[in-house]
Amino acid sequence: MLSFTKQGIFCKQANVYIDPWKPVERAIISHGHSDHARRGHKNYLCVQESKEIIRHRLGKKINIDTLTFGERRTINGVTFSFHPAGHIIGSAQIRVEYKGEIWVFSGDYKTEDDGISGAFEPIPCHAFITESTFGLPFYQWQPQHKVAEEINNWWRLNKVHNRVSLLAGYSLGKAQRLIHLLDDSIGKIYTNDTVEDINEIVRMQGVPLKATTRIHQGMKAEDFVGNIIIAPSSALHIDFEKANCEVSEAVASGWMAIRKMRINRKVDRGFVLSDHADWPGLNAAIRATGAEHVFVTHGYTNMFSKWLCEQGINAIPVSTKYVGELLEKKS
Amino acid sequence: MQQFSTLFKTLEQSNSRSDKILVLADYFQKSEEKDRLWAVALLSGRLPKRLCTSKDLLAWGMEASSIPEWLFDASGKIIDDVAETVALLLPQPDEPDEQPLFSWMETVRMLQLRKAIDKKTAIQKAWMILNPDERILLNKIITGAFSLYLPEEMLVKGIALATGINEHIIAHRLSGKWSPEINDYHELFVREHVRDYISKPYPWCAERTVDDVTLFKKNPAAWSACYQWDGISVQLILRKGELFLWSEDGRFLNNNFPEIDILKHFLPDGLVFSGQIVAYSERPRPINELQTRLRGKKPGQKKMMATPVVMFVTDLLEFKGADIRREPFRKRRGHLEALLKNYKSNGVLKLDWKLGFDTEEALEELRQSLRQAGAVGLLLRKQENSYLDGSFLLKSDPLCITGILVYVEINNRSGRVRTLSLAVHDGMTLQQFTKVLATLSDEDHAELSEFVKGNTTGRYGSSRSIIPELIFEIAFDNVFSSTRHKSGLVLRNPQLKFWRKDLNPDDAGTLRDLQNFI
Numbered sequence: 001m002l003s004f005t006k007q008g009i010f011c012k013q014a015n016v017y018i019d020p021w022k023p024v025e026r027a028i029i030s031h032g033h034s035d036h037a038r039r040g041h042k043n044y045l046c047v048q049e050s051k052e053i054i055r056h057r058l059g060k061k062i063n064i065d066t067l068t069f070g071e072r073r074t075i076n077g078v079t080f081s082f083h084p085a086g087h088i089i090g091s092a093q094i095r096v097e098y099k100g101e102i103w104v105f106s107g108d109y110k111t112e113d114d115g116i117s118g119a120f121e122p123i124p125c126h127a128f129i130t131e132s133t134f135g136l137p138f139y140q141w142q143p144q145h146k147v148a149e150e151i152n153n154w155w156r157l158n159k160v161h162n163r164v165s166l167l168a169g170y171s172l173g174k175a176q177r178l179i180h181l182l183d184d185s186i187g188k189i190y191t192n193d194t195v196e197d198i199n200e201i202v203r204m205q206g207v208p209l210k211a212t213t214r215i216h217q218g219m220k221a222e223d224f225v226g227n228i229i230i231a232p233s234s235a236l237h238i239d240f241e242k243a244n245c246e247v248s249e250a251v252a253s254g255w256m257a258i259r260k261m262r263i264n265r266k267v268d269r270g271f272v273l274s275d276h277a278d279w280p281g282l283n284a285a286i287r288a289t290g291a292e293h294v295f296v297t298h299g300y301t302n303m304f305s306k307w308l309c310e311q312g313i314n315a316i317p318v319s320t321k322y323v324g325e326l327l328e329k330k331s
Numbered sequence: 332m333q334q335f336s337t338l339f340k341t342l343e344q345s346n347s348r349s350d351k352i353l354v355l356a357d358y359f360q361k362s363e364e365k366d367r368l369w370a371v372a373l374l375s376g377r378l379p380k381r382l383c384t385s386k387d388l389l390a391w392g393m394e395a396s397s398i399p400e401w402l403f404d405a406s407g408k409i410i411d412d413v414a415e416t417v418a419l420l421l422p423q424p425d426e427p428d429e430q431p432l433f434s435w436m437e438t439v440r441m442l443q444l445r446k447a448i449d450k451k452t453a454i455q456k457a458w459m460i461l462n463p464d465e466r467i468l469l470n471k472i473i474t475g476a477f478s479l480y481l482p483e484e485m486l487v488k489g490i491a492l493a494t495g496i497n498e499h500i501i502a503h504r505l506s507g508k509w510s511p512e513i514n515d516y517h518e519l520f521v522r523e524h525v526r527d528y529i530s531k532p533y534p535w536c537a538e539r540t541v542d543d544v545t546l547f548k549k550n551p552a553a554w555s556a557c558y559q560w561d562g563i564s565v566q567l568i569l570r571k572g573e574l575f576l577w578s579e580d581g582r583f584l585n586n587n588f589p590e591i592d593i594l595k596h597f598l599p600d601g602l603v604f605s606g607q608i609v610a611y612s613e614r615p616r617p618i619n620e621l622q623t624r625l626r627g628k629k630p631g632q633k634k635m636m637a638t639p640v641v642m643f644v645t646d647l648l649e650f651k652g653a654d655i656r657r658e659p660f661r662k663r664r665g666h667l668e669a670l671l672k673n674y675k676s677n678g679v680l681k682l683d684w685k686l687g688f689d690t691e692e693a694l695e696e697l698r699q700s701l702r703q704a705g706a707v708g709l710l711l712r713k714q715e716n717s718y719l720d721g722s723f724l725l726k727s728d729p730l731c732i733t734g735i736l737v738y739v740e741i742n743n744r745s746g747r748v749r750t751l752s753l754a755v756h757d758g759m760t761l762q763q764f765t766k767v768l769a770t771l772s773d774e775d776h777a778e779l780s781e782f783v784k785g786n787t788t789g790r791y792g793s794s795r796s797i798i799p800e801l802i803f804e805i806a807f808d809n810v811f812s813s814t815r816h817k818s819g820l821v822l823r824n825p826q827l828k829f830w831r832k833d834l835n836p837d838d839a840g841t842l843r844d845l846q847n848f849i
Binding site for chain 1: 341343344345346347349350353399401402405406409410411412415416418420423463467683742743745746748
């Protein structure tokens with residue numbers, strides 16, 4: 001029912017593409033990250049919660065239509081609907097049904113409910129297209145509250161020693177989740193423009209995000225002492241060195257699970273926190289769909305497929321242009 | 332073991348010296364007392380004997396996990412560390428483990444005497460209890476692969492901060508013979524020892540650096556002068572038959588210099604010398620030759636023969652057990668000369684307050700001879716002054732060269748240019764020869780940033796290669812030949828002097844110019 005073409009994942013019956021990477025007539029978009037929501041399509045269809053984010057990133061002029069979660073849209077006999085993926089705010093799985101056959105495209109997803117991105121909903125289907133960014137057994141996340149505790153302890157310690165805390169995370173998704181996890185009784189949360197633009201959009205949608213302050217030109221390096229900045233480190237133009245302010249820099253990413261990666265990053269702390277499913281999460285999600293066929297997209301596709309086959313699931317690796325989790329700058 | 336694993340994780344990642352010292356101090360205050368000495372032992376590289384090989388570890392790990400072998404191997408290739416692979420591929424424990432570090436170390440010690448099969452069973456059982464971070468540590472400890480780059484002085488500072496005990500005492504006790512199996516933390520570091528007093532150096536009195544001779548012109552005869560060589564400042568203490576050699580940054584150096592340590596058998600008691608240790612073969616050698624002696628543990632015969640050292644004694648602070656720092660230098664020097672005449676030191680101790688000057692011109696002449704002599708400066712002391720009055724270091728004029736800017740390093744956070752890499756002409760090509768901090772005014776910084784933006788030819792992380800057009804003048808103390816640098820030479824203390832906006836790239840210096848300075 002769905003096929004993998006040069007333009008993207010294609011539904012021939014409905015003449016619709018899902019998260020295509022080349023410009024097409026009609027595109028159904030799972031979420032706002034730039035490897036999934038690309039420029040140049042004539043018509044966009046996405047979930048309500050994702051609309052403003054996509055418009056913010058691709059321009060106000062795009063032709064965009066929305067559905068609510070669970071709402072159905074039938075195109076030439078094929079029924080499409082969006083279901084929460086738990087990846088970032090407004091991220092959705094796309095369910096496709098035609099003559100009783102059900103396929104689900106997961107987009108990017110995580111199985112832990114982070115409190116702001118909606119809880120991942122397993123959907124029974126015949127075929128499941130899954131990501132595999134962290135599809136190896138040593139990727140196992142701690143529960144979110146434990147990571148939050150680590151981050152807040154680090155911030156608290158920095159405050160005691162009059163340091164600026166600088167926590168890097170990409171602007172859409174990770175940044176909001178970090179803000180959600182921070183204990184704002186410790187100090188103020190500062191953000192740069194790209195992060196704060198997204199914050200404003202999600203607040204308008206009613207997501208209860210903690211208060212943040214946008215960094216502007218007039219601020220002095222001293223203003224940030226004891227407080228925390230959520231921004232990619234390359235996006236800041238504040239000379240802490242000159243002002244003699246000590247900075248502790250940290251990164252929150254699933255890649256930080258490996259020591260080598262933490263040390264090579266040259267940051268002071270690496271927190272293991274990802275918006276993608278870990279190994280147990282991927283396995284549980286796939287089992288819950290009951291799918292007979294699994295297509296494995298971006299990540300450790302070959303190894304994960306081989307593993308699934310050994311578990312008695314018919315899994316095939318497919319090549320796409322999705323990139324999964326980047327350490328930084330995923331826009 | 333959780334506290335220690337948190338400490339290890341932080342030390343491993345943090346890029347800040349002060350941060351590392353603070354977390355160390357925090358650990359030594361809050362951790363289980365019996366754990367502390369084990370932590371000190373591990374962090375200073377005193378590891379227990381290896382329990383198994385990493386091959387064993389891998390085999391045991393594979394057996395304990397429920398993951399197929401091919402997936403285990405594939406994961407191992409990505410993680411790239413056996414101890415960590417095994418640690419991460421096992422299931423997470425349900426509950427945190429409460430056992431302290433020392434009891435785990437006890438377990439490891441007991442296992443050393445057991446058969447391989449028992450070791451395997453015990454380690455596999457331990458894996459089921461510990462969390463992944465703790466498992467990494469255990470695996471590294473039992474395979475003898477535990478290592479962490481932590482300079483000993485940081486560890487000393489951390490313990491000193493936690494205990495409130497003087498750093499030199501901690502450094503001294505740390506360098507002695509002890510083992511966490513026999514000693515305990517409190518007794519080793521916290522309790523007062525009678526010996527603490529005898530190892531204690533006097534506060535260091537830094538010399539003031541001066542650039543010209545005007546200060547000395549009023550009464551030249553009141554001054555004594557000697558060469559300051561390219562070495563490290565030390566205090567040599569001899570009390571109650573023991574000798575202590577301290578560097579100015581608080582390192583206990585007895586083990587590094589056995590030829591000086593042995594002097595305790597030849598010199599009388601109750602002495603404190605201050606002076607410099609210098610690499611020496613026929614004449615004083617530059618400090619880079621001394622580095623091999625400062626690094627590592629006790630040197631062997633071969634190393635000692637390859638790099639002989641001497642100590643140039645410049646002052647006497649304690650004599651016959653009495654603090655004589657307040658006596659005039661004239662007297663202290665008298666004692667010193669008599670001492671070195673009466674007691675043999677195999678030429679290891681040298682005194683050279685022999686330079687005299689009656690006039691300002693004679694001093695200037697001495698100063699001009701510095702480079703010829705291979706000295707870094709002239710140390711000047713007034714005959715009538717006490718040690719506490721201090722001394723002066725008269726330096727020769729710095730050498731200068733003009734270089735072409737070829738690379739800059741940008742501070743990622745602020746976007747400012749941090750360092751400049753400069754090149755000189757070498758025939759038809761450019762040869763990079765040094766890197767200096769970009770100590771420029773704000774206007775010049777802005778102008779340079781603008782230039783870098785428009786003339787970048789390549790990016791390498793935070794470095795940029797740029798079109799070679801700008802000329803800077805560099806001042807430096809000296810230049811040495813080097814096999815480690817592409818240019819074949821290395822500058823001592825290079826500093827940015829001017830941005831020579833009046834010069835073109837053709838006017839810059841050449842490699843030949845630099846070689847001529849050697």
